[in-house]
Amino acid sequence: MLQSEMVALAGGVNVAQEISGYWTEVNLEQVTQWDPEIIFTVPYKGASVEAILNSPEWANISAVKHKQVFMLPKYLGPWDTPIPEALLGIEWMAGKLFPDTPLRRDCETRTIAFYQVFYDLAVPAADAAELCR
DSSP: HHHHHHHTTTOOOOOTOOOSSSSOOOOOOOOOHOOSSOEEEEETTTHHHHHTTTTTGTTSSHHEEEEOOEEEBBBSSSSSSSTTTTHHHHHHHHHOOOTTTTTTTTTTHHHHHHHHHHHHOOOHHHHHHHHHO
């Protein structure tokens, strides 16, 4: 899936990369065995960062222990779908995977420029800052 490719392009390794198909469900036991260091969730399909972080069932997973659970941003569209924003999603993921990467710096400026170039849309600085957090 596109999301797996995005993780790879951002420099990460998808713990579920061996699973085939689309939107394949896995149980919590499998996620616990994988023990991901970071969890990315999408802004659709009913996922919630708070639900994962506050769930006692998820508490032993490294990403949850270290509060490394993140919802991909969404502005005009989700940053993990096959639209131009996927480029922003890859940079955003890289920033979460590697906090010291230069991609974390100037995220707001690049986001504003991106929407201006691709959509002729002026994104307010506050919106860009929220997307990049």
